[in-house]
Amino acid sequence: MTTTQFLPGRSAGLDRLNAFVPRAGHGYATGRNTDPGPGADGAVSRLSPHVRYRLVTEAEVVAAVLARHSQAAAEKFVQEVLWRTYWKGWLELRPGVWTRFCEDRDRQRDSMPTTGALAAAEAGATGIDGFDDWARELVATGWLHNHARMWFASIWIFTLRLPWALGADFFLRHLVDADAASNTLSWRWVAGLQTPGKTYLATADNIARYTDGRYAPQGLAQEAVALVEPPVGSAAALPMPAAPDPRRASLLLVTPEDLHPESVIAGAAVVAGAVVVAGDDWLWGDTARGFVHASAAETAARIGAQFGCPVDVVSRIDAAALLAAARACGATQVVTPYAPVGPVADALAQFAPALAREGVTLATVRRSWDTLFWPHATKGFFPFRERIPALLRTAGFA
Ligand SMILES: Cc1cc2nc3c(=O)[nH]c(=O)nc-3n(C[C@H](O)[C@H](O)[C@H](O)COP(=O)(O)OP(=O)(O)OC[C@H]3O[C@@H](n4cnc5c(N)ncnc54)[C@H](O)[C@@H]3O)c2cc1C
Incomplete structure (x- = not known):
């Protein structure tokens, strides 16, 4: 291996x-x-x-x-x-920053030509030592070392002068660990948006030192002037999840946001059935999808053994299918580990009223680590x- x-x-x-x-x-x-x-x-x-x-x-x-x-x-x-x-x-605490990123990314995608500088950066064909290898390594393996992620993002923004949101999108589409918070906020940090005015400048000396001399790119930007944006606003209170009723028969909904649900749900609900959603629509790239699909099968076997209930594994789900799964096991409640800001949380927000209209509640359990x-x-x-x-x-x- x-x-x-x-x-x-x-x-x-x-x-x-x-x-x-x-x-x-x-x-x-x-x-x-x-x-x-x-x-x-x-x-x-x-x-x-x-x-x-x-x-x-x-x-x-x-x-x-x-x-x-x-x-x-x-x-x-x-x-x-x-x-x-x-x-x-x-x-x-600031979900609007994710919405803003998604809007910026979609707008930039529509306005940037798909050939030229953007295509060269994604293909690893810029001629910049190191950067081109990292672009190819990311696509081939789904992973980059943290320092390489920082150098890559800095060169993308300050040397190539490409839109940061498209770089963050390139990472999301290829990283096996692609994550709404860690990825978006790290790119914002490099760009000088996260800590306003404070940027990260990649230098040839630093790259040479921490790649054991493999790379020493020439022609990198000599300064990194922070990007600017409208104010983000102050932190909101942490939302309180709708807790499960421990007496009601429940369908356990498992999503890629938490593939060890038994450690957060056990004791909080009577699990009558479970559905593990590998979440093809909730992930951005095939490497992540492959990893989650294979992991979901193992999670399904574990929770079937733990709760002694039937478990389905599906690639995607909508409100109607979720309702049908709940009815099939006699559940009047769907219970799921809390989903943080991102596509799963957006989907759950859409499912909740559709389930409620049919008398089924959607309850979430947040890990004590997160609440703390x-x-x-x-x-x-x-x-x-x-x-x-x-x-x-x-x-x-x-
Ligand atoms: C531009 C950019 C984009 C990134 N995008 C992602 C992403 O989409 N998903 C993601 O999980 N990480 C992201 N990171 C953070 C970090 O690069 C990876 O988590 C790290 O490289 C993982 O390697 P490791 O498991 O060997 O970490 P280790 O150094 O062994 O650290 C242990 C664990 O701590 C966490 N961690 C470590 N460093 C960071 C960090 N700087 N930020 C957040 N968590 C950290 C990870 O869960 C990691 O597995 C990004 C960083 C940058 C600079």
Whole structure:
């Protein structure tokens, strides 16, 4: 197996986590910025596809690492995991930023010629050392090292002067871990929109240093002037999910937003049946679809065994099919893990009234990790980071 192949499913994610845990201390902190290129291990965990679809949760990753290392030794790794939690919370408190990205992307797509600079960037045919290889690596493998993602986004925006939303869209269509919050907000951070005025400039020296001299691109932009946009507005309160009625027979709806539903639903509802939706319409690219399809089959087998109920796996679902699945198992309630901002949340918002008209309620259960951390994603990462030790204590990590 090359390191850039990601074995689907929770058990493969747990194997990867267990293999990584011994390296989560000093080795990670000192080596994480180096991108050794495709096919080489490097210091990072490559857990992102499993974490993205919650085959393995942030809480499990942090628990495994802190069982082996002191908080001081694992501080850097835990902070990186918490970057994901922070991005998810930040977008949850400002859902309009996702809507704005989708609108910008659609407008740019309509106005940009599909040939020329955009096509050359996506095909890895710009002549820029490193950048072209990363474009091809992304398409071929579905993954890039974090530093390569930063260099790529910076060169896309400041050297090639292409619209950031189309770069974010290119990533969404190819990353196996494509995620509404982590991807959109990271691109915005590079562009100087997320922390207004603060941009990320990729330099030849930095690229050469952290690629072990493989690349030293010439002609990169020498300055990165922040992009501007209308104000985003302040953070809203975290929405309260509609909790399930534990006495009602329920259909468990599983989506790519949480493929380990038994750890959040067990005890909250009487599960009479389940439908696992691989979500072809809710994902942006074929690499992600392939990973989720294969993972969904394993999730279905697990929840069938846990709840002793029939489980269907489908590629997509609409309100009528969901209602039929609920009726087939005698459920008057559909229960699903909370879906954060993105296409699944949009679909659920459409399903709820259609189900309600037929007397079926849609209830969601949010993970305690999210409820604990997300409300603190009101400002930048650094004030959030200050709270991490206290919040980890509240979460039960001494
Ligand atoms: C422009 C850009 C786009 C990105 N798009 C995505 C995306 O769509 N989906 C996605 O999951 N990540 C995204 N990231 C974040 C990051 O690059 C990946 O999560 C990381 O490369 C995953 O590698 P790893 O699992 O080896 O991480 P490790 O370094 O081993 O970290 C462990 C886990 O922490 C989380 N994490 C680490 N760094 C970050 C970070 N900077 N932001 C958010 N979470 C982090 C991931 O879940 C990761 O699996 C993006 C970053 C940039 C700069």
